[in-house]
Amino acid sequence: MEAKTAGYVLIGLVFWLALLSFHLVRTLKHYQKLTRGSAGQSLNQILDQIITKQDLEAKQISQIQAAIEKQKDVQKSNFQRFSFMRYNPFEDTGGDQSFALAILDGKNNGIVISSLHSRNGTRVYAKEVTAAGPTTHQFSKEEKEVVEKAARHV
Incomplete structure (x- = not known):
C-alpha cells in the first residue's frame, strides 16, 4: 500500500512540475516578447522608458488642449453668423429693393448694413x-x- 501511495504522490509531483514548467515557459516567452528590440535592457529600464514617454505625451496632450481652447476663443471673434432680409420700406415704391444684412461674430458683436431704395435714390x-x-x-x-x-x- 505504501508503494502505491508513493506512486500516486510521485505522479502528482510530476504533474505539478509539468504545470509549473508550462507556466514558467509561458512567462519567459512573455518576458522575451516584452523585451524584444530593447537592446539588452532590463524590464525595469523598459518600463521606465514607457513611463517617461507617457509623461511626455500627457504634457503634449495638455499643450494641444490649451491650443484648442485658445483657438476657440479666437474663433469667437470671427464673423460667423449672418442674416439677410429684403423688404419694401415705402408703399409707393414697388418691389423689395431694400435690404438689411446682419454680420455677427460668436459673441454677437458685429455690424448691420441696410440699404433703403426709393424713387430718388438708394x-x-x-x-x-x-x-x-x-x-x-x-x-x-x-x-x-x-x-x-x-x-x-448657431
Missing part, C-alpha cells in the same frame, strides 16, 4: 452691433429682426 447705412446693449444708433424694425435672427443662428 442710401446705404452701416451700424455697429454689440452684445452688451444698445449702440449710439437706433435700429429700424427690419434691422432689429435680422440682428435677432443672426444672433439665434
Whole structure:
C-alpha cells in the first residue's frame, strides 16, 4: 500500500512540475516578447522608458488642449453668423429693393448694413452691433429682426 501511495504522490509531483514548467515557459516567452528590440535592457529600464514617454505625451496632450481652447476663443471673434432680409420700406415704391444684412461674430458683436431704395435714390447705412446693449444708433424694425435672427443662428 505504501508503494502505491508513493506512486500516486510521485505522479502528482510530476504533474505539478509539468504545470509549473508550462507556466514558467509561458512567462519567459512573455518576458522575451516584452523585451524584444530593447537592446539588452532590463524590464525595469523598459518600463521606465514607457513611463517617461507617457509623461511626455500627457504634457503634449495638455499643450494641444490649451491650443484648442485658445483657438476657440479666437474663433469667437470671427464673423460667423449672418442674416439677410429684403423688404419694401415705402408703399409707393414697388418691389423689395431694400435690404438689411446682419454680420455677427460668436459673441454677437458685429455690424448691420441696410440699404433703403426709393424713387430718388438708394442710401446705404452701416451700424455697429454689440452684445452688451444698445449702440449710439437706433435700429429700424427690419434691422432689429435680422440682428435677432443672426444672433439665434448657431
